Amino acid sequence: MTPAQLHLDLDNKLATASGSWRLIQLDKIETAAPNATEANPSSPVVLDGGQIDNLDPSGAYCLISRLAARGIAPEAVQTAGFSSQHQAIFDLVREHYPASLRQNETPLWQRGRALLRRLQQVERFMLESVRLIGVLGTETAQLLRHPGRFRYREFTNQIEAVFVSAIPLIALMMFLLGIVFAYLLGHQAIQYGANIFVVDGTTLAVCRELSPVLVAILVAGRSGSAITAQIGTMKFDEELDALRVMGLSPYQVLIIPRILALVCTLPLLVFVGDITGILGSMLVASRQLGIQPAEFITRMMSELDLPTVIIGLSKAPIFALFIGLIASEGGLHVEHSARSIGASTTVTVVRSIVAVIGINALIAITLVRLDI
Numbered sequence: 001m002t003p004a005q006l007h008l009d010l011d012n013k014l015a016t017a018s019g020s021w022r023l024i025q026l027d028k029i030e031t032a033a034p035n036a037t038e039a040n041p042s043s044p045v046v047l048d049g050g051q052i053d054n055l056d057p058s059g060a061y062c063l064i065s066r067l068a069a070r071g072i073a074p075e076a077v078q079t080a081g082f083s084s085q086h087q088a089i090f091d092l093v094r095e096h097y098p099a100s101l102r103q104n105e106t107p108l109w110q111r112g113r114a115l116l117r118r119l120q121q122v123e124r125f126m127l128e129s130v131r132l133i134g135v136l137g138t139e140t141a142q143l144l145r146h147p148g149r150f151r152y153r154e155f156t157n158q159i160e161a162v163f164v165s166a167i168p169l170i171a172l173m174m175f176l177l178g179i180v181f182a183y184l185l186g187h188q189a190i191q192y193g194a195n196i197f198v199v200d201g202t203t204l205a206v207c208r209e210l211s212p213v214l215v216a217i218l219v220a221g222r223s224g225s226a227i228t229a230q231i232g233t234m235k236f237d238e239e240l241d242a243l244r245v246m247g248l249s250p251y252q253v254l255i256i257p258r259i260l261a262l263v264c265t266l267p268l269l270v271f272v273g274d275i276t277g278i279l280g281s282m283l284v285a286s287r288q289l290g291i292q293p294a295e296f297i298t299r300m301m302s303e304l305d306l307p308t309v310i311i312g313l314s315k316a317p318i319f320a321l322f323i324g325l326i327a328s329e330g331g332l333h334v335e336h337s338a339r340s341i342g343a344s345t346t347v348t349v350v351r352s353i354v355a356v357i358g359i360n361a362l363i364a365i366t367l368v369r370l371d372i
Contacts, residue, residue, distance in 0.1 A: 178280025
């Protein structure tokens with residue numbers, strides 16, 4: 001049998017395989033490469049297999065590996081001259097070749113590849129977010145020049161969905177959180193006779209950190225996911241294209257009213273969370289620590305200053321803006337499948353929570369550095 005041979009001519013984008021490409025003869029393969037220049041992985045190369053006598057899956061795998069080692073990607077190979085049987089074997093092996101490479105990768109290599117993929121996703125998300133901000137800025141400028149185009153009914157409907165219907169949930173969650181936080185803090189304060197300082201700790205923590213962050217997280221899970229699902233469903237049903245056909249901007253009709261509703265109502269929800277969280281703390285202080293409501297309020301008024309409350313409330317519009325942008329971006333990039341809607345909704349919630357926590361950390365560090 002003729003030994004397997006592979007001749008490469010990368011200048012002319014041509015590779016010629018000949019001989020017997022079988023498992024028992026793979027140790028005798030000869031590779032001739034007149035041109036030592038590495039190929040462009042995306043550049044097509046013609047593989048002439050008309051002179052191949054025998055070909056089995058192992059030989060096809062070896063042939064693809066030899067080409068890949070010289071920078072020729074399997075998907076860039078264009079076959080010519082193969083018999084129908086050899087062509088079927090070569091195509092089958094080429095289809096499963098990437099999976100075989102992943103199986104041979106070390107755990108460190110797999111983690112590195114996963115990290116690179118994540119970084120690419122972050123880069124793509126940042127670029128898409130910047131583009132969305134630019135488009136929204138342009139659309140907002142047009143609305144300022146033509147206020148009659150603003151969808152007031154859509155805006156009020158979103159306020160009802162984001163704010164009014166969320167009040168019971170926010171009030172209940174923050175009331176329970178205030179109870180738990182005051183109970184745990186009071187359990188430690190009793191040991192040192194520092195019961196009255198529970199008022200300071202609970203009110204300052206609730207108004208400055210706990211209420212803004214937790215309310216924003218609840219809104220991200222409730223309203224942010226709903227925005228993504230609504231816009232994604234409309235894109236799936238081609239309603240966004242219908243709006244464009246009618247001469248309407250989907251950004252002005254759908255996205256801007258939703259983001260504006262979030263920015264306007266989240267500070268109000270945070271204020272509701274402040275009140276109910278303090279009420280929960282007051283209940284525990286009265287029952288567990290012997291601090292009567294009048295004494296609690298007097299201590300709170302002397303220790304809880306206005307700048308602390310303003311700092312907590314001022315975080316809310318920032319959180320709301322990012323939640324709205326992330327939710328809208330997720331809805332606009334839904335693919336034409338029901339599964340994509342669910343995946344985008346999940347990604348929106350995760351990104352929003354990470355954004356809220358990260359932004360809050362940056363604000364806290366900045367305020368500490370500024371001694372505020």
